[in-house]
Amino acid sequence: MATDFDVVVVGSGPGGYVTAIRSAQLGLKTAIVERAELGGICLNWGCIPTKALLRSGDVYEQLSHLGDYGLSAENRGYDFTKVIQRSRKVAAQLNAGVGFLMKKHKIEVIEGTARLEKGSPAPKVHVALNKGGERALQSRHVILATGARARTFPEIGLEPDGERVWTYREALVPKSAPKKLVVIGSGAIGIEFASFYRALGSEVTVVEMLPRILPVEDEEVSKAAHKAFEKRGIGFRVAANVKKLSKTKSGVAVEIEANGKAETLEGDVAIVAVGIVGNVENLGLESLGVKVERTHIVTDDHGGTGVAGLYAIGDVAGPPWLAHKASHEGIHCVEHIAGLKPTNLHSPIPGCTYSNPQVASVGLTEAQAKEQGLEPKVGRFPFRVNGKAIAMGETEGFVKTIFDGRTGALIGAHMIGAEVTEMIQGFALAMTLEATEAELQATVFPHPTMSEAMHEASLDAYGRVLHI
Amino acid sequence: MSIDVLMPALSPTMEEGTLAKWHVKKGDTVSSGDVIAEIETDKATMEVEAVDEGVVEDLLVPEGTEGVKVNTPIARLSGEGESPAPPAPQPAKAEAPKPAPAPEPKPQAAAEPTPQSAPAFTAAAPGERIFASPLAKRIAEQKGIDLSTLKGSGPHGRIIKADVETAQPGQRAAAGQPQAKGPAPAGATGQAPRQVLSLEQQGIAPGSYDLIPLDGMRKTVARRMTESFRDVPHFPLNIDLEIDALLAARSKINGLLEKEGVKVSVNDMVIKAAAAALKRVPEANASYTPEGIAMHHHADIAMAVAIEGGLITPIVFQAETKGLAQIAKESRDLAERARNRKLKPEEFLGGTFSISNLGMFGIKSFASIINEPQGAIMSVGVGEKRPVVRGDQLAIATVMTVTLTCDHRVVDGATGARFLAAFKALIEDPITMIV
Numbered sequence: 001m002a003t004d005f006d007v008v009v010v011g012s013g014p015g016g017y018v019t020a021i022r023s024a025q026l027g028l029k030t031a032i033v034e035r036a037e038l039g040g041i042c043l044n045w046g047c048i049p050t051k052a053l054l055r056s057g058d059v060y061e062q063l064s065h066l067g068d069y070g071l072s073a074e075n076r077g078y079d080f081t082k083v084i085q086r087s088r089k090v091a092a093q094l095n096a097g098v099g100f101l102m103k104k105h106k107i108e109v110i111e112g113t114a115r116l117e118k119g120s121p122a123p124k125v126h127v128a129l130n131k132g133g134e135r136a137l138q139s140r141h142v143i144l145a146t147g148a149r150a151r152t153f154p155e156i157g158l159e160p161d162g163e164r165v166w167t168y169r170e171a172l173v174p175k176s177a178p179k180k181l182v183v184i185g186s187g188a189i190g191i192e193f194a195s196f197y198r199a200l201g202s203e204v205t206v207v208e209m210l211p212r213i214l215p216v217e218d219e220e221v222s223k224a225a226h227k228a229f230e231k232r233g234i235g236f237r238v239a240a241n242v243k244k245l246s247k248t249k250s251g252v253a254v255e256i257e258a259n260g261k262a263e264t265l266e267g268d269v270a271i272v273a274v275g276i277v278g279n280v281e282n283l284g285l286e287s288l289g290v291k292v293e294r295t296h297i298v299t300d301d302h303g304g305t306g307v308a309g310l311y312a313i314g315d316v317a318g319p320p321w322l323a324h325k326a327s328h329e330g331i332h333c334v335e336h337i338a339g340l341k342p343t344n345l346h347s348p349i350p351g352c353t354y355s356n357p358q359v360a361s362v363g364l365t366e367a368q369a370k371e372q373g374l375e376p377k378v379g380r381f382p383f384r385v386n387g388k389a390i391a392m393g394e395t396e397g398f399v400k401t402i403f404d405g406r407t408g409a410l411i412g413a414h415m416i417g418a419e420v421t422e423m424i425q426g427f428a429l430a431m432t433l434e435a436t437e438a439e440l441q442a443t444v445f446p447h448p449t450m451s452e453a454m455h456e457a458s459l460d461a462y463g464r465v466l467h468i
Numbered sequence: 469m470s471i472d473v474l475m476p477a478l479s480p481t482m483e484e485g486t487l488a489k490w491h492v493k494k495g496d497t498v499s500s501g502d503v504i505a506e507i508e509t510d511k512a513t514m515e516v517e518a519v520d521e522g523v524v525e526d527l528l529v530p531e532g533t534e535g536v537k538v539n540t541p542i543a544r545l546s547g548e549g550e551s552p553a554p555p556a557p558q559p560a561k562a563e564a565p566k567p568a569p570a571p572e573p574k575p576q577a578a579a580e581p582t583p584q585s586a587p588a589f590t591a592a593a594p595g596e597r598i599f600a601s602p603l604a605k606r607i608a609e610q611k612g613i614d615l616s617t618l619k620g621s622g623p624h625g626r627i628i629k630a631d632v633e634t635a636q637p638g639q640r641a642a643a644g645q646p647q648a649k650g651p652a653p654a655g656a657t658g659q660a661p662r663q664v665l666s667l668e669q670q671g672i673a674p675g676s677y678d679l680i681p682l683d684g685m686r687k688t689v690a691r692r693m694t695e696s697f698r699d700v701p702h703f704p705l706n707i708d709l710e711i712d713a714l715l716a717a718r719s720k721i722n723g724l725l726e727k728e729g730v731k732v733s734v735n736d737m738v739i740k741a742a743a744a745a746l747k748r749v750p751e752a753n754a755s756y757t758p759e760g761i762a763m764h765h766h767a768d769i770a771m772a773v774a775i776e777g778g779l780i781t782p783i784v785f786q787a788e789t790k791g792l793a794q795i796a797k798e799s800r801d802l803a804e805r806a807r808n809r810k811l812k813p814e815e816f817l818g819g820t821f822s823i824s825n826l827g828m829f830g831i832k833s834f835a836s837i838i839n840e841p842q843g844a845i846m847s848v849g850v851g852e853k854r855p856v857v858r859g860d861q862l863a864i865a866t867v868m869t870v871t872l873t874c875d876h877r878v879v880d881g882a883t884g885a886r887f888l889a890a891f892k893a894l895i896e897d898p899i900t901m902i903v
Contacts, residue, residue, distance in 0.1 A: 343621065343622055343623045406610075407603060407606055407607055407610070408603075408606055409603045409606075409629070433601060433602070434601030434602060434603035434604060434628055434629050435601075435602050435603070436602045436603055436606055438602065439602050
């Protein structure tokens with residue numbers, strides 16, 4: 001059967017558009033279908049605009065410590081509308097950038113909503129065009145990169161109303177900063193908004209169901225983060241179940257139960273950040289027999305769904321729900337389709353939280369390493385004795401390294417502190433290259449940098465730490 | 469000018485071999501046609517003849533070196549009368565090893581249809597830099613695995629952790645290290661390969677035995693048989709065959725062929741009957757592959773030949789198309805050359821079905837290990853007079869027991885039984901073989 005394209009990508013987030021570029025690079029005729037904005041949630045409503053907001057928050061917070069640096073300024077303040085405007089401008093710039101990249105790689109952008117039907121050699125893609133009408137595409141391969149959205153629980157009121165109950169989406173473009181904010185969920189998204197609004201002066205309480213915040217991180221990092229945020233005035237309720245969120249005259253009331261004790265948290269606004277569900281609806285997956293488990297498409301090592309010619313990558317294919325994981329999977333998938341033998345499948349995937357202080361990690365936590373029966377060798381190094389950190393006035397936090405005691409392989413690294421999200425790639429690279437403690441110890445780290453703490457933590461795991 | 473002597477490819481598919489022996493030394497004068505070295509592959513030893521004349525300036529690869537890649541320079545000759553060239557450059561290179569541009573008369577079946585397929589990398593030649601991740605190097609050291617025997621699955625053929633973890637015990641470093649360094653740590657992924665305790669750890673004192681180094685054949689037998697017995701779901705089927713008619717037919721045939729100097733053995737007739745039976749039950753002439761069941765077009769019968777230091781399975785190709793006299797001639801020639809280790813690799817690589825016969829040792833019945841990727845192997849026992857029941861009477865007949873070991877992934881019990889029934893009919897009524 002004649003085909004219109006070699007590859008049709010559905011969804012243009014960091015999974016979809018990167019996949020499309022790689023596909024075009026490999027000489028495959030490629031189209032991308034997007035129902036909203038190019039760049040998806042990440043560029044328009046996620047990673048990027050939140051980083052713009054957090055930057056405003058960080059700079060503003062620095063102003064309150066100017067005295068520490070021998071500086072002073074008068075009339076410290078902010079214009080909330082302009083803070084939001086900047087964030088939108090950043091998103092718009094990147095959205096246009098994706099458009100340019102699609103054009104450059106001769107990728108046809110089809111604006112509309114896709115639905116799949118049985119077809120050969122791959123399911124047929126029917127696009128209900130945004131401008132009206134329909135277009136049917138027969139491609140050799142279809143890659144679903146439809147992403148995910150905030151999980152909600154309408155039955156207990158955890159559902160955005162756009163006014164007083166927000167998800168990340170509403171939290172990015174409010175008219176004003178709430179005076180009193182309740183954040184439900186202490187994953188990266190919840191913590192980042194808590195950090196931002198706290199920096200602007202909101203009174204913030206974070207509710208977490210599990211016994212510690214940032215529950216996917218190493219326990220020591222969770223603890224340090226808890227302390228650091230508390231110091232900045234964020235309140236926490238951990239091991240707390242949300243019973244009900246109701247709207248009051250002036251705001252919201254969040255009924256929680258922690259350790260058998262009931263409590264009601266009041267606020268102007270609540271942010272719901274209790275996880276993510278995959279965008280699997282209305283795609284025609286049922287009629288094709290695509291296997292979906294807990295709102296995520298089940299895939300094999302290469303993104304294959306089991307239906308001929310149909311693949312899924314990124315958030316819709318399951319956790320971790322991270323933009324770079326989606327790009328990585330997409331590249332692997334399309335290289336596999338092109339017949340290459342991509343070797344990058346099991347590269348470790350770092351995770352970052354851009355709060356103040358930042359948190360970054362890659363690989364196993366110490367607890368996970370023990371659960372797997374490994375004998376972890378653990379090293380730590382605090383920034384408070386790192387020269388550059390002291391000079392910068394950024395002495396909060398530490399680096400923790402975890403090695404397999406039997407082979408010396410670096411199996412995990414965890415960091416909390418200033419700009420640690422910019423440093424974690426060093427450990428990710430080491431793990432991808434299968435480095436052992438010997439290579440990390442033998443690598444020359446420039447002085448003075450905060451990255452020296454990475455070196456020291458690697459030395460510390462083997463009792464060779466220098467500056468403690 | 470000096471001339472490099474390159475590691476020859478003994479077969480189109482050969483990638484590497486062992487430089488078993490040098491017949492020349494530095495300073496020797498050689499002329500075209502002189503045997504200069506012996507190369508050993510998994511199963512064959514071949515002599516390397518000098519193509520050019522000259523004086524041996526240097527032997528670049530020491531005797532006994534394993535895993536020498538095809539087309540690697542192994543020696544250097546200088547033209548006669550010339551002063552020796554400057555010292556040979558180190559074969560060790562700091563750059564990525566390139567796949568040897570071995571002559572490839574036939575394109576491999578699994579040619580990549582892709583624009584940029586990853587090149588197939590072979591194990592590194594000695595002295596060449598081995599690209600391996602630090603972790604792979606460390607695990608290899610801990611487990612006593614010789615990295616030069618491994619092929620890397622990482623980027624640019626780099627050896628990574630996964631390659632070392634799946635390495636077989638046969639890939640251990642041979643040099644003076646007959647056992648692993650100690651009890652095995654369980655691998656990080658929990659799937660550590662089986663570890664071998666040293667003899668000492670098992671209570672056998674050092675010095676109480678002689679250690680014969682593993683040669684290429686022993687390693688191959690060990691690896692292939694272990695993998696097959698462990699990984700192939702196998703089961704045996706037994707059947708008794710009365711062969712008096714076969715023996716009578718054989719005498720008659722041999723009488724006719726006497727003038728030609730050809731003598732047909734029982735084994736030749738077994739080969740012929742097996743080939744004919746495979747033609748009748750083609751499902752037994754098949755190989756399991758992850759992509760599907762390969763139904764072979766011909767019955768290429770591999771026959772196990774015991775030779776010094778091991779065994780080898782030369783093949784009577786397309787046996788179903790050949791007459792008994794031709795099978796007899798071929799099998800005799802193959803067996804003889806097998807014993808002298810003069811078989812060409814293409815004569816023992818392949819085969820769709822195997823026959824192993826231990827009847828000459830008086831073995832009554834036995835079950836062989838599948839010779840992958842074949843779907844079945846037949847083990848032939850001794851033909852001897854045994855009591856048989858005819859009607860309600862006891863009688864005497866010459867009976868031979870054969871056992872078919874089947875790969876259950878491709879040959880199910882009923883398939884194996886149908887093959888044996890067809891085989892029995894042919895053996896017990898040998899005239900039907902002609903049809």
